[in-house]
Amino acid sequence: MKINEICKTVDAEILQSKGRLHIDIHTAFAADLMSDTLFIIMRDEDPLLLITGVTNLSVVRTASILDIPAVMIVRGKNVPPETIQLAEQNEIVLLRSKHIMFVVCGLLYKAGIQGVSWEM
Amino acid sequence: MGNVSVSELRYIVGPSSYDSVGSKAMKVKKFLQDYFPSQDYLRRLGVCVFEAEANLAIHTTSGGDLLIVIYNNRVKVVAQDTGPGIPDIDKALTPGFTTAPEMARQLGFGGGVGLNNIKRFADSFWLESLKRGTTLVFEVWNDDSTQFDY
Amino acid sequence: MMTLRNLITKLPFQVLTNKCNFDVSFQNVYASDLLSNALASVNPETAWITVQVHQNILGIASIKQCPVVIFSEGAVPDDSVISLAEEKDIFLLTSSYPTFELSGLLYRLLKEE
Incomplete structure (x- = not known):
């Protein structure tokens, strides 16, 4: 799914477009705990979308460490300018949806986005 | 990779420095891009350094030191x-167990998987903790022979 | 509206709390691991999805009268948290799915109802 299709599906805007804006995304992971994200995503995944309610710098740093190309902020939260700036420096596309995390996941799952493969 | 000379990176992590958690890990990952072309390796190492950095920021009274030594095809990290x-080290290594303050968890840290995560992805892991301080030493190898169970 | 009975027959959950009243129902779902967000958003009609197993989640569920907490990624809290939930009549379920798929499956289920 292209990023602009993802945006249409979950009523999202692009906050920061520098980066891999034209990739195809097949998988997603939703979490607010970055340590949880760091725990789960370690494989050479397809380009992945991280869905989160966290807006501070740690979300960009986590994405950068894990080579995650795009992050979706949920609930229409205010994103601090320094987060947007760090995302731009590290070429991580930042999106923002008005919907809550549950609805964003529901709509994207329905549209065919899959969860990451993982084991406990 | 042949004969790579030993390089060192050293950082100080302040106590309760939640705002900067991950910034050292990012610097380390960027620095090492010149040494190691494998994205998978860099990610694995990056995650381990991130967790070690987060532990120093979240759980210490006066912060701590993070030392990264690069030699041959390996990276050693000392926190x-x-x-x-x-x-209770056993408890600290139990997934989900956390003593992180609410403040840290509100920022997305302290999920109780940090040390476990390092243990899982590092090739060697050594932890000693006394009241006067904790020392964590781990290595992440880029050897082709290493197999990871994940 | 979805009852717990209906929910656990349709998706593979493990029920953690004993003495569960399976007629308890919810209308919507909120997924968050941030306690302050949950505090602002869960209500008596909400099932709350989180990976947080800390006892504090019960404080929030209790204050907001949220009847059901579902742990994703197979997270299971300490026995003491489960006992406390039983005292407070909050039902705890766990699912091995991560939050993304769990939300996807639940969303579809709720839309079908």
């Missing part, structure tokens, strides 16, 4: 602090 120590 050292001056307390208060881990009261």
